[in-house]
Amino acid sequence: MASCPQCDRPVREDAVSCPHCRYPLKAFGHPGIPLHRATDDGFLCSSCTYHHDDTCNFPQRPYAETCTLYHNVEEAIAPETLPPWKRPTPWYRRYRLLWPVLGLLVLSFVLATL
Numbered sequence: 001m002a003s004c005p006q007c008d009r010p011v012r013e014d015a016v017s018c019p020h021c022r023y024p025l026k027a028f029g030h031p032g033i034p035l036h037r038a039t040d041d042g043f044l045c046s047s048c049t050y051h052h053d054d055t056c057n058f059p060q061r062p063y064a065e066t067c068t069l070y071h072n073v074e075e076a077i078a079p080e081t082l083p084p085w086k087r088p089t090p091w092y093r094r095y096r097l098l099w100p101v102l103g104l105l106v107l108s109f110v111l112a113t114l
Contacts, residue, residue: 005037027068036070044070049077 001010004018004025011018016026027033038044044064049071050056058064071077092099 005039027066033068036067038065047073049073 002013002015002025003009004011004021004023006023007018007021009018009020011020011025014031016029016031017024025035027035036044043062044067045051045056045062048056048067048069050069051062052073056069058067058069060067064070
């Protein structure tokens with residue numbers, strides 16, 4: 001179980017806000033959007049990957065204390081893995097009807113040259 005950063009009481013991992021002090025734990029009230037907060041007096045931007053490569057477009061930059069896009073510079077960004085049903089299909093599977101037509105074309109060319 002996680003703990004609330006404000007009151008240090010245990011809260012569920014999917015809790016949107018702390019049930020004891022109502023401190024918001026997730027962004028925009030959505031359980032799937034994590035809300036990163038600066039722990040000390042500093043700002044998140046000084047250790048954010050998107051700030052260092054200049055792709056951040058948050059209006060609070062470079063003084064953001066809360067952020068939904070934050071990613072630590074020292075952590076590697078994991079490659080995105082798609083589930084099997086969302087992976088792009090190879091071209092030879094996309095055009096299955098082309099194979100018999102291509103086979104007939106090759107066969108007719110071979111028979112025409114004999």
